[in-house]
Amino acid sequence: MTTKQVYSQEEIQAWLCSHLASALQVEAAEVDIQQSLEDYGLDSTQAMSIVTQTEKMLGFEVSPTLLWHYPNVEMLSQRLAEESAELGGADVATDVATDKAVVHKPNIVKPATLDLGAEVVLDAAIRPPSQSFRFVGQVDNIFLTGGTGFLGAFLIQELLQQTNADIYCLVRGDDITAGKQKLQKNLESYGLWDEEFSPRVIPVLGDLSLPYLGISTEGFEMLAANVDSIYHSAAMLNYVYPYPALKAANVLGTQEVLRMASLFKVKPVHYVSSVAVFESSAYAGQIVKEDDDFQHWEGIFLGYSQTKWVAEKLVKLAGERGIPVTIHRPPLISGDSRTGACNTDDFINLVIKGCIQMGCFPDVDYMLDASPVDYVSKAIVYLSRQKESIGKAFHLQHPQPKPLSYLIDWISSMGFPVEMIPYKQWQAKLINDLSSADNPLYTLRPFLLEKWSDEQITIPDLYLQSRRPKISCEETLNALAGSGIVCPPFDSQLLMTHSAFLIQNGFLDIA
Numbered sequence: 001m002t003t004k005q006v007y008s009q010e011e012i013q014a015w016l017c018s019h020l021a022s023a024l025q026v027e028a029a030e031v032d033i034q035q036s037l038e039d040y041g042l043d044s045t046q047a048m049s050i051v052t053q054t055e056k057m058l059g060f061e062v063s064p065t066l067l068w069h070y071p072n073v074e075m076l077s078q079r080l081a082e083e084s085a086e087l088g089g090a091d092v093a094t095d096v097a098t099d100k101a102v103v104h105k106p107n108i109v110k111p112a113t114l115d116l117g118a119e120v121v122l123d124a125a126i127r128p129p130s131q132s133f134r135f136v137g138q139v140d141n142i143f144l145t146g147g148t149g150f151l152g153a154f155l156i157q158e159l160l161q162q163t164n165a166d167i168y169c170l171v172r173g174d175d176i177t178a179g180k181q182k183l184q185k186n187l188e189s190y191g192l193w194d195e196e197f198s199p200r201v202i203p204v205l206g207d208l209s210l211p212y213l214g215i216s217t218e219g220f221e222m223l224a225a226n227v228d229s230i231y232h233s234a235a236m237l238n239y240v241y242p243y244p245a246l247k248a249a250n251v252l253g254t255q256e257v258l259r260m261a262s263l264f265k266v267k268p269v270h271y272v273s274s275v276a277v278f279e280s281s282a283y284a285g286q287i288v289k290e291d292d293d294f295q296h297w298e299g300i301f302l303g304y305s306q307t308k309w310v311a312e313k314l315v316k317l318a319g320e321r322g323i324p325v326t327i328h329r330p331p332l333i334s335g336d337s338r339t340g341a342c343n344t345d346d347f348i349n350l351v352i353k354g355c356i357q358m359g360c361f362p363d364v365d366y367m368l369d370a371s372p373v374d375y376v377s378k379a380i381v382y383l384s385r386q387k388e389s390i391g392k393a394f395h396l397q398h399p400q401p402k403p404l405s406y407l408i409d410w411i412s413s414m415g416f417p418v419e420m421i422p423y424k425q426w427q428a429k430l431i432n433d434l435s436s437a438d439n440p441l442y443t444l445r446p447f448l449l450e451k452w453s454d455e456q457i458t459i460p461d462l463y464l465q466s467r468r469p470k471i472s473c474e475e476t477l478n479a480l481a482g483s484g485i486v487c488p489p490f491d492s493q494l495l496m497t498h499s500a501f502l503i504q505n506g507f508l509d510i511a
């Protein structure tokens, strides 16, 4: 038995810089300790390798998710130095089987719990001008965020078809030409681009995470003076980043959108939120309706969901100040029910692909309530154009969800050899059987295995049926009645369309 060595922040920092430099094949002096690790383009294998080497040096287990929770070298080394100090003097023994140091760790303190309620602060300057708002069904100019994303592409297409408006799209890019290409390529990737509509899709260079959305003051004011309505769909959908890393884009970006809505003339804001606002344990097993309040945030663990809760609260506050707001809360969004086109990088697709490769799914109580993206986008655009929608929230939940076993039976019937195994066994396979990033679960492993809350439960545990609210979509279905917009049933035809797309584009290998 030995006593654990304590490393200072400086020592760890120098060590990390040298290993990062060698992974990236640059000089250690070129590593900027404040630069986000993500910006270095570390792939998950390189990240895992740095984690493994760091464990060896420090002599204790390092959670790979620390790389995301403390996203640059400076923050990471500070956190690791704290852990090293907490473990200083701890007993270290050698595991005879593995010859690895085994440290009897005290409880590791996670970053201080956030008070999300205190994060709900809307700039006092965001107030509509005195003249009152008059609803108009046909608008000439729309400002839209998130047009280079999955849902955004379908919103653009629907708005192009249902209105005659020009759509000013916030886009990150080097110049206007690149911005337009990015929008066009995105719509093309989902089979939605129509050259005829091209002149109505107008890129606006900017960045959600910056004041005035990263648009020049004049540009921002010009848009504020001329646009008639706003669709805010952009957000960073990162499930591993903590709240502080996502706040600028998801929370402060929403504040900037509301600023635009209040400047010069009041404009309606159609905000794409998420059913994640009800992720607090207070709602577990409860029926939540569209106009229910969502004051509880305790027990929302994902940084992404935390930002969606705060951002929607800001939108609500803006509504109370007189800005006409409508809130749309989708569940997980699945592919186009007509073509199967979907975002193959999204979490659910990667998990399904990984489980198929592993030959097993966890036998858990989970209902598939994802709604196809064409339903979600059509519903949002239709509802946004009804005067009665102002001030309301809508749930775009699938009205007839199916259990996970339905999907697995279907995957088996397609010829993929998969079985359902007990959750603990599935977790063990995740830890012991995956050794290469060829399986997407390998990269997602740290996220799937990380333990949260006092109960030390994993993310999949958190989303078990018993811990989730029952999202009612009754009022939304009433509001859509007569529109002809119906959520496609979750049946074999829908699954066939989805899988045909995934197989044709090479995401799923049927051989």
Ligand SMILES: NC(=O)c1ccc[n+]([C@@H]2O[C@H](COP(=O)([O-])OP(=O)(O)OC[C@H]3O[C@@H](n4cnc5c(N)ncnc54)[C@H](OP(=O)(O)O)[C@@H]3O)[C@@H](O)[C@H]2O)c1
Pocket (backbone or CB within 6 Å): 145, 146, 147, 148, 149, 150, 151, 152, 170, 171, 172, 206, 207, 208, 209, 232, 233, 234, 235, 236, 237, 249, 272, 273, 274, 275, 308, 329, 330, 331, 332, 333, 334, 343
């Ligand atoms: N997908 C789902 O299952 C789901 C479920 C519930 C709710 N939602 C909500 O639906 C909305 C759309 O989701 P999605 O699936 O379409 O996401 P997505 O495909 O990841 O697209 C996100 C969009 O946000 C943009 N964006 C992110 N950070 C930005 C920044 N700093 N500045 C400017 N634009 C930025 C992205 O632009 P770049 O192309 O430049 O990255 C992209 O256009 C989000 O608000 C999300 O919270 C989605």
